[in-house]
Amino acid sequence: MLPDTYTIPLIQLASGDRLSLQVYRFVGADPGKKVYIQANLHGAEIAGNAVIYQLMDFLKTLQNTELVGEVWLVPVCNPLGVNQRSHRFASGRYCVYEGKDWNRIFWDYEKTQEDLQEFAKTQINLDKDIIRINYLNKILNSFAKLAEKIHSPSSVTFTELFRHRLQSLSIDADYLIDLHTSTDRGLDYLYYFSRREPSAQYFLFDYGILLDDYDGDAFDEAFIKPWLALENTFQQLGREIIFDVEAWTLELGSGMQMLPQSVEKGVQGVKNYLLHKGVLATPKTKAIPQKMTFKLKSQIIKYYAPAGGMIQARVTLGSVVKAGEKLYQILMFNKTGELPYVIDICAEKDGLVYDVATNHAVNEGEYVLAVM
Numbered sequence: 001m002l003p004d005t006y007t008i009p010l011i012q013l014a015s016g017d018r019l020s021l022q023v024y025r026f027v028g029a030d031p032g033k034k035v036y037i038q039a040n041l042h043g044a045e046i047a048g049n050a051v052i053y054q055l056m057d058f059l060k061t062l063q064n065t066e067l068v069g070e071v072w073l074v075p076v077c078n079p080l081g082v083n084q085r086s087h088r089f090a091s092g093r094y095c096v097y098e099g100k101d102w103n104r105i106f107w108d109y110e111k112t113q114e115d116l117q118e119f120a121k122t123q124i125n126l127d128k129d130i131i132r133i134n135y136l137n138k139i140l141n142s143f144a145k146l147a148e149k150i151h152s153p154s155s156v157t158f159t160e161l162f163r164h165r166l167q168s169l170s171i172d173a174d175y176l177i178d179l180h181t182s183t184d185r186g187l188d189y190l191y192y193f194s195r196r197e198p199s200a201q202y203f204l205f206d207y208g209i210l211l212d213d214y215d216g217d218a219f220d221e222a223f224i225k226p227w228l229a230l231e232n233t234f235q236q237l238g239r240e241i242i243f244d245v246e247a248w249t250l251e252l253g254s255g256m257q258m259l260p261q262s263v264e265k266g267v268q269g270v271k272n273y274l275l276h277k278g279v280l281a282t283p284k285t286k287a288i289p290q291k292m293t294f295k296l297k298s299q300i301i302k303y304y305a306p307a308g309g310m311i312q313a314r315v316t317l318g319s320v321v322k323a324g325e326k327l328y329q330i331l332m333f334n335k336t337g338e339l340p341y342v343i344d345i346c347a348e349k350d351g352l353v354y355d356v357a358t359n360h361a362v363n364e365g366e367y368v369l370a371v372m
């Protein structure tokens with residue numbers, strides 16, 4: 001089976017050149033769920049591109065009867081971010097136009113809707129699949145209004161244009177998978193949303209972080225928050241519904257690298273998840289969940305340097321630390337005539353060191369490591 005390919009114009013540059021997105025769409029013989037997978041929204045986070053390449057290599061070997069529904073794949077989904085450099089380092093985490101994090105810019109329907117209670121009341125006795133269609137239509141109608149503004153003479157800012165292009169590809173998906181890595185050096189894990197633990201285990205990761213509080217307007221959040229809000233509203237009205245709509249962010253190792261073991265973990269996880277969801281209908285293979293450790297985002301501690309200097313004797317990535325144990329030292333210099341000296345920084349709580357900074361020179365307040 002070969003994919004349909006689409007080239008989507010993204011933006012025209014001052015020089016007249018155009019940036020574009022390329023979408024690969026594998027369509028099964030039978031209709032079913034839409035899966036949307038993108039990689040490299042943050043410029044330095046390239047590992048997902050290899051995952052998409054390997055998934056395409058695998059999907060190509062299937063008959064179209066072995067795929068139910070559609071899989072949309074968008075590698076290098078943020079050309080401006082991907083190509084950005086500072087010296088030889090990929091620095092494309094922030095949009096240079098407005099200084100915003102590329103993954104905190106997305107349109108969140110939940111923030112604009114005002115009639116959720118009333119809508120839920122009109123749907124309370126309907127079949128779940130019908131409610132899914134009715135609510136999706138509400139979201140799509142609201143989303144379509146954004147296009148009017150884009151095409152008006154006053155138009156919109158670059159980030160609003162960019163987010164609209166990506167969200168118009170993904171907003172009607174059933175399952176959304178956003179492939180990231182650490183900006184620095186990190187373990188493999190995923191971010192998930194409430195009531196989705198059972199599915200999370202099919203990604204075959206050791207760790208999952210529940211997004212129990214939000215930074216706001218991330219790609220996965222903006223996609224699923226309206227659905228979580230509707231589920232919560234139904235719950236208040238006395239009906240338990242969990243829609244088969246899911247959003248995932250996979251964190252696949254370190255920035256500026258495609259670590260083979262992280263790529264492999266991503267590929268195997270996505271394949272097993274698609275098998276679990278019945279999107280892959282390959283005979284002789286069965287999806288098996290893996291027991292994983294769930295953590296809360298609100299419980300994560302990020303450590304920032306309390307003084308400027310050079311990091312040394314830092315615990316290694318993947319270390320389990322106890323409260324009070326030394327995490328790292330700062331070698332501090334001064335301009336006051338004193339000799340340089342070293343201070344110890346210790347863990348506030350027990351946990352797993354899952355992410356560490358690449359740069360060992362820190363200004364005061366700069367990121368050093370994170371513990372889950």
Ligand SMILES: [Zn+2]
Nearest residue numbers: 042045180181
């Ligand atoms: Zn990222």
